[in-house]
Amino acid sequence: MRSKRLKSEVESKPNTANPPGPLVKFGPLIASLLLSMLAAAVFCFSVLAATPECWRQPAEPRELQLKASTSSGPLQRFLHHNDRDDAGQLALYPPDSSVALDALHTWPLPDSSGVAAPFYASPEPLDSDYDGIVDQLISTDFKGRVWLTPIAATGFGGSWLLADLTHSDWRFIASAGVIDVRLPLPLRPDGVPSRHKIVLLIARSISSGEDALVAMKIPNVFAETAPIDFATLVDRTLLTEDERETGLSNAQWLAIVDSAGWWVRLSGQLTQPPKVVGGVIYSAVATSDFSAVACADQAAEHSLVAMQLHSAGLVYTQRRFRLLNGEGQLKLQQQADGSAALVLDNIEEQQLVLADLRMISPACPDCTEQLQLDQFPRWLNLATYRQETGAH
């Protein structure tokens, strides 16, 4: 009310016969000043909102073998994940044509359907029925919406929204793979299926530029469940003193495994895709010289982060190990006694990062055993069955 009255007083002023005041005299000057300030603010905001180029890996087309509608074998297709008008889209191309067979622009959202944010993370192909042919895709957009889309050689099916991990600080820049997990009976909470899939995502903070690793469970029956929310993921960034000294308690384990997933701040920027070795995630991160607008380079300080895949708990006495530099790829190295070591392999030298690697063991939530690489190639007998013809 008061502001309205003030406004009317201001509006009524020019109608009076008084000579023009200083406000009217310098009006154009003040207006142009205000406009330029507004433009500067918009420009600053757009600079802050835009993400640096180094956040994004080049969107390479991916070759897939997909099921054809006829009984002939799988057909070769190329999957592109591009942006159009700043909205993420998937397109499927045949190998011999530049005309897309199908494209997906509209995605289901929590309330309705609409456009996706750009796809920084490349979609992960899945073979849900283990017949050797890709039949589903998991796509994660920049804001953290995760969709599951059936795919065939002819095009895309209807998508489901698996998760809406939208958060004011985190943007999802890459995917570190989808992993098939089987939990042994003693480590499984009631009601949790023995087999499920975990999708590993890399999120980056728009305020600090640091990365977080997100492990999200893909529900087996996704059509009936509500999309997973970021708040339902367990924050495992800090380990309690008890967990450091006595290990993960059974109750903590069951709570984490029963939840939708976990996430951990890495206090640095990932310099290469994380590797999962025997149930342990190894991530190489640059811990200095990065910000929200600049990415770290090889000259920064580097470290290795190791954590348990299922609980993000401790595998070794500590999570973090120092790397001398960030040059080269993390590789496994087989020692003379068959044990494994992690080395940073570059052209000139191999830097030993961690010797006597451990793998997780199903005896207890934080049990480990020594990883032996000489057990490979390893044979698993999935099933032995008797074929019967006729009755005896």
Add this chain to the structure above:
Amino acid sequence: MRQSGMALISALIFLLVMLLIVSANLFISQMSMKSAQAAQRQLLFEQRALALHLNSVSDATSTSSEADFTIISRCPASYAVWSDSLIKCDLLTLATSLLSDDSRFAASYSSMLVRQQLIDGEVLDAE
């Protein structure tokens, strides 16, 4: 009276002869022993077929050629999981069958074996 007595005696003699013939037949053919052992023989045969199959499974893990394998897109789910970029899996389906010496029994077993191996170039050898 005498005639009916003769008929009874001849009938008894006939029955006796028949009994002798049947019991001799049974004794010679050992039918009751065979029927008593049939179930056991079948079990033994099944066990022999399974032992043969398991032997060939252990042989296959060392001698099978690459052509026998079917490449599967993903490794089966496990607890201590590996990244897809580090490990690959192949599937081997192995079937054996055994026919008994007298061709009366046949048993066949099949196994699905997964071979997990590290992808070349991902694992370095110690110098």
